[in-house]
Amino acid sequence: MNKKVQLKRLMFSIESLVDLGQEVSSSKELTEKMKAALYVMTGIFPVPTAALFLYQPHRKSLDLLVEKGRRDKTKKKIKLSVLPEYTKRFKMNEPHSVRTMARTAFFRQNEDLFTLLQTTLFIPLFAKGELVGAIALGKKLGGAAYHAADKDVLRVIAHQMAITLHNARLFLELAKKASENKRLYTSMQRIYHDTIQAFAAAIDAKDDYTKDHSYRVASYAVAIARELGWKKNDVEGIYIAGLLHDIGKIIVDRNIINKGEKLTAPEISEIQKHPQVSYDILSKVKFPWKNIDHFVRHHHERLDGKGYPDALMATELSEGVKILALADAFDAMTTDRPYRGKMALIDAFQEVMNCRGTQFDARITDTFFHVLRKELSGAAKESHILPHLQGVDVSGFKGLA
């Protein structure tokens, strides 16, 4: 080869290495990226057949990732067995002539595959001292031998491809861990919700009349918060607050809760302690949602400042508190109580409307009945209120809607 041609070849090799750099650093999916890299590599010499393997440490095998040029593609799954003791004998990113490997156990174990792939050179790919893959190169076009200069170029390419495979593996491991963490998080979240629901059921069990009260309040609160456009995590927070808002009732005497006649002043005072107790219990819990303790503490507050325990005014009440207050009161109206039967929906509606602006926030009230109307007309995608109004006379309200 004269000097001019040699120089041209050199320039072409440099251009090819630039192409390779672009391919391995591209945002393509790994298989496509490595296939392009293999084509760049085989275009330099040029080589008609080649294969690239990915090392699978748990299987102790080099699994075919991409290949080119093989005529007989009947055999699909191609894996080279690599026992750990072999890997120690490999020279990192060094082209090994298959002829010189003929006596090794590694070659003998994989001889059929080397023949199938017409392998002349085998290059084990190492990154950070670990086997990450391998390249099997066929003969050069026309059968010419690989020169020392060719092997120099191959070492450079092998190094780049090894780093790419290593990075891809790290990324895959990270993605796997992230997926595992997500699964664990979902599972823990489910356990968390189940536990909270069990607590809610325990609270409600104290009152013969209010079975599932907390669950219904939570559902109504979710319906309003969603309609108001709350973020998913905040909706979840108001749901949890709904489930736990009455947890403070555990300190109230069961006989007071279930008393079928008018409560005495001391009994009223006793029962009015429950929001504060709920707050005392829940403020010690580090919830992944904001303001749970604040919501439960103030769910008996009113816009006009006549609520308890802090007699806050409208401007001091958050949207969450206003939602919970309405949801709680509405459920009390539409379920049987020791001192009266459940109200018809139209009556509950009138009662709430009478207190709109004094006890209940106007926007929250309107939103709640808007959602209820949508559910009654079948326009809502999901029903959060209607399924809980079993046995409640809705006919009058329907007519009104």
Add this chain to the structure above:
Amino acid sequence: MTPKGYINDLGAESLEQTSDQFLGKGVKKLVVNFNDVQYINTIGISIFTSIVQKTMEYDSTLCFTNLKKVHRDVLEMMGLIKYVKVFKDEEDALSFLSEKR
């Protein structure tokens, strides 16, 4: 076969697949017209290398036509030219192939 534009990515694999199909069906004479090819890089060379190799394995004849000088120089430098017949245009290639048995 009439490749077009840039032969510089895996999109050009379709050329190899087309030639595989022809050779698999027993076609013994293939012509590649380079008239509309603007650029060939190493990936392109790699693809043509496989086509050349398989043509030889199938004992078929491969002709390249309408090669620009820059492309001819690259193919020559990479040692592909000696395994193919090069013609000025398709007409010459077809004339040669019609005489060839």
